[in-house]
Amino acid sequence: MTDIRLQPVDDLQPLGASTRNRWSVSATQANLVRPPVVPQPVTIDAGAKLVTFDLARTAIIVVDMQNDFCHPDGWLAHIGVDVTPARAPIAPLQRLLPVLRGLDVPVIWLNWGNRPDRLNLSPALLHVYKPSGTGVGLGDRLPGTGARVLERGSWSASIVEELTVESTDIHVAKYRMSGFQDTELDSILRNLNVTTLLFAGVNADQCVLCTLQDANFLGYDCMLLRDCAATTSPDYCMAATVYNVNQCFGFVLESSVLTAALAGKRAAIAEVNAP
Structure with missing residues (x-):
């Protein structure tokens, strides 16, 4: 026995x-x-389908909402890019993130955060942002602020001040367009017992999409928050991103639809917990 x-x-x-x-x-x-884990099902309208997912196993990943990408004094603006589109996700994220935190949904800030010696950046990656070998590329000092471009701990790599960061939020530094390459993101998500990922941030057709694609390849359920994501690329790039996410990698929805569904969930939870 x-x-x-x-x-x-x-x-x-x-x-x-x-x-x-x-x-x-x-x-x-x-x-x-x-x-x-007690399931917390939420049903939302994702356009072509009604989608039900488990809020208890969901996290939001906010990609690259950093000064160098979104601030008028940042790197992109310095090299002549109009950063106005990159600032569009700020307002909807200001409304959505507190609601998600209130329902214990992890908020993950996935940001460029290069090493000071740039030893984790290959020449091929450096070439993307400094193709002539001259000018201001990754890790170079930005005229005016003197901050090094997207270097971890610098003003350049900091999250824009309009977005509130809470002590319970999770931070992951990345060094590629995909946040899963050479980072601890997958390990963190598995420790959080997460299966569904909400995606927001910039650029939608580059770092957001690359991370979302890798998440799909790893078996996560992916949802792109259309109004919480943006790009400084031409409009057709955003259109192609939305098409490809819907066609191949997950679902696309508006944060207002999600917020409305979450309001109903919060009301239901409050009713259950009422004395």
């Missing part, structure tokens, strides 16, 4: 960085059964 003697539950201690993925252990036991 198998000996199934167990210590009292009170003797077991939680082990794991996330409450969503942890063991319970003691000197003589290891309980690998994770705590159950």
